[in-house]
Amino acid sequence: MASSQPKLTAINSGIDVKTTFPTARVKRIMQADEDIGKVAIATPTAVTMALQLFITSLVLIGAAEAHESGTNKITVDHLKQGISNTTQFDFLHDLVNNTKDD
């Protein structure tokens, strides 16, 4: 089945992101919403993993758009383009559309 969509495979044919996030900060951000109650000890670690995947996706989308426009520097506009083309990232539309281009 021919797909008109680019399949972006993580660079090393497998996510190998070693950078993590401070657990306390992740937990604090999770609980910034008053509706959120307690958080199990291991949960910020699970969220960190999801973050690694998410940020990787976003960076790759931006890189693809930058490559498209013939530059090797990712700008806000590239991210906006990539995000608006990606249904998965609909929740980010308002956030990025309020961001100034650089």
Added chain:
Amino acid sequence: MVDEQERLLPIANVGRIMKEILPPSAKISKEAKQTIQECATEFIGFVTGEASDRCHKENRKTVNGDDICWALSNLGFDNYAEAMARYLHKYREYEREKNRNSNSNNNQTLATTSGDNKDDEELHFGIEEQQVRQVETHQNLAPLEFQFIDKGKSSTSEPA
């Protein structure tokens, strides 16, 4: 008074991930990095909110890893949910092993990584840190293909 930077994820970590996955020649503007920082922070709230709703519906007070996994799947991040399900499975296996070992040998502590404070970005929970390293070295995260559902724009369909 909440410092703006405290409400977001540390931007240095965002930059580090970028360096890990892109070639050295790639660059990113400061504003784009800040945008990713904001988006990632928003992502946490988005997923956590969904996970928390599920907890409330089931009369549970504590959000756990399964809730996060479920929320990812429910919000359209099936690819992440799959990877996380594998991670959680491995984590639980690890926990069971640990409990078996500690039953037979009470001197075994989890302190092996707790002295490793050189990088304060590292996980604070010794168990999880070992487990994350284990996952990484065993490449348990299978190749993830990010498929982007296009809304009609086909500009990227032609090779350059």
